[in-house]
Amino acid sequence: MGCRALALLTFVVVSWFACGFAQSPASAPQAAGPVEPPIEYVCPMHPDVRSLQPGVCPRCGMELVANLPDRVEYPVGLALQPKSPLPGEDLELTFRVFDPKTRKQVGNFQVIHEKAYHLFMVSQDLEYFVHAHPSQEPDHSFRLHAVLPRPGMYRVLSDFYPQGGTPQLIVNTIVLPGAPVTPGARLTPDLEAKETPNLRVSLRMQPPQPIAGMKTFLFFHLEPAEGLEPYLGSWSHMLAASDDLIDMIHDHPFIADGGPDMQFNVIFPRARTYRVWVQFQRKGVVNTAVFTIPVAELK
Numbered sequence: 519m520g521c522r523a524l525a526l527l528t529f530v531v532v533s534w535f536a537c538g539f540a541q542s543p544a545s546a547p548q549a550a551g552p553v554e555p556p557i558e559y560v561c562p563m564h565p566d567v568r569s570l571q572p573g574v575c576p577r578c579g580m581e582l583v584a585n586l587p588d589r590v591e592y593p594v595g596l597a598l599q600p601k602s603p604l605p606g607e608d609l610e611l612t613f614r615v616f617d618p619k620t621r622k623q624v625g626n627f628q629v630i631h632e633k634a635y636h637l638f639m640v641s642q643d644l645e646y647f648v649h650a651h652p653s654q655e656p657d658h659s660f661r662l663h664a665v666l667p668r669p670g671m672y673r674v675l676s677d678f679y680p681q682g683g684t685p686q687l688i689v690n691t692i693v694l695p696g697a698p699v700t701p702g703a704r705l706t707p708d709l710e711a712k713e714t715p716n717l718r719v720s721l722r723m724q725p726p727q728p729i730a731g732m733k734t735f736l737f738f739h740l741e742p743a744e745g746l747e748p749y750l751g752s753w754s755h756m757l758a759a760s761d762d763l764i765d766m767i768h769d770h771p772f773i774a775d776g777g778p779d780m781q782f783n784v785i786f787p788r789a790r791t792y793r794v795w796v797q798f799q800r801k802g803v804v805n806t807a808v809f810t811i812p813v814a815e816l817k
Contacts, residue, residue, distance in 0.1 A: 557584050562628075562685050564770075578631065578752055578770050589684045590618050594676050596690045605668050605694050613637075613652060613660040613676060615686075625658035626681035631751035631770075635660045636677035638757050638768065642670045643703045644793045647806070649755065669696030673763045687768060701763045705791040707812045714805035717741070717798060721809050728813045730789040736782040738807075740798060743778035749799035754780055756797070758811075760790040789815040 559582035561567035561575035573582050592615050599610040613635070615624040627634040639648040646667060652660035666672060674690040693699055711720035718741045728734040738754070740746065749755060753774035758767040765787050773781040786792055794809045 559584050562679060577772060580630070592616065592618055592624065592680055592683060592686050592688065594686075594688045594690060596674065596692075598692065603666065603692070603694055605666060605696065607665065609664050609666060611652070611662045611664060611674070613662075614658070615676075615678065615680060617680070623658055624680045627654075628679040628681060630677070630679050630685065631755075633750060634678065636750075636768070637662060638675040638677070638766070639664065639666075640673050640675075640757075640759050640763065640766075641666075641668065642672070642699065642701045642763060644705065644759060644761065644763075646672070647757070647795050647808075649757070649795075649797065649806075666692070666694055669694045671699045671701060671763070673759070673766065675757070675766045675768065677768055687766070689766060703761050705761050705793060705810050707791065708808075708810040712807040712809070714798075714807050716800050716803050717805045717807075719796070719798070719805070719807035723811070728784075728786055728811060729816050730786055730813050731816060732785065734784050734786060734813075736784060736794075738780045738782070738796060740778045740780070740800075743776075745801040746776050747799045747802070748776075749797060749804060754782075754796060754798050756782055756784075756794060758784065758786070758792045758794045760788065760792050762790065764788075765790070765792070786811075786813040789813050 556570055559569045559572055561578065561580055562583055564575055564577050567575045567577060569582055574580065575582060595614040595616065597612040603609045616622065617624055630636065633651045634654055635652050637650045637652055640646065648664065650662055650664070652662035654660055672692040674692060676686065676688045676690070679685045709721055711718055720739045722737040724735040724737070752770045753776060754771050756769045759765065767784065769782055769784060771780045772783040790813055792811045792813060794811055795806055797804055797806050799805070
């Protein structure tokens with residue numbers, strides 16, 4: 519074969535490959551753009567409740583929020599009047615919430631369980647317990663009147679949801695003169711059934727010996743169950759406080775349907791003794807049952 523014929527054959531083969539593999543711009547595959555991650559809807563109160571669809575939390579009824587912002591603590595300023603309170607006297611508590619980024623006072627709050635602000639107060643011996651709801655004033659502060667019965671330290675837990683933020687649990691401290699500040703009450707375990715104004719409340723746990731850092735199932739049985747009602751938008755409210763008043767947990771039932779049995783799922787963070795106040799409403803009466811639960815180290 520001559521050089522000229524060989525060159526022609528080479529040209530034909532190259533042209534055939536070019537035509538076979540080249541594609542017109544219309545038929546060429548388009549470059550894939552960035553894939554948008556699916557939107558996840560999260561319960562602000564119970565972040566373990568998640569969904570790919572809008573809806574409400576089955577545990578607390580709050581609307582699931584898309585793209586819930588990262589949790590950032592909102593400082594709470596507490597002012598007392600009188601500034602040096604005494605036991606048994608009327609005390610006015612004023613709370614102001616501040617944006618951690620702008621340092622400006624927050625004025626808008628989402629309603630959680632029918633209230634804009636939940637407040638718990640516990641004495642250092644864990645004998646005094648209050649679940650109250652300060653009123654919001656025109657200057658966006660929250661005010662509450664209380665009478666603290668004895669000297670010593672009180673832990674004050676604020677539970678609120680600032681607009682644009684995430685639900686908050688912020689602790690303040692009040693000290694009344696006349697007794698040493700000695701958090702670390704010596705609590706005796708108490709798991710016996712409790713008689714409250716119109717309910718008998720019994721407790722069973724799984725595991726029977728709670729372990730720090732691991733999930734504990736608290737099963738409450740109520741008698742009689744007839745006439746049970748939601749209390750502040752939930753079938754029950756629970757506060758757990760460690761004996762040294764470092765850990766404070768506000769929670770709601772994981773399973774409840776208005777019947778005699780309710781289940782809480784709790785992770786006690788440390789090996790301490792915890793006092794637990796659990797509240798139920800029956801026929802308009804709020805019943806508070808108190809249990810004392812020892813929590814052991816994982817071995």
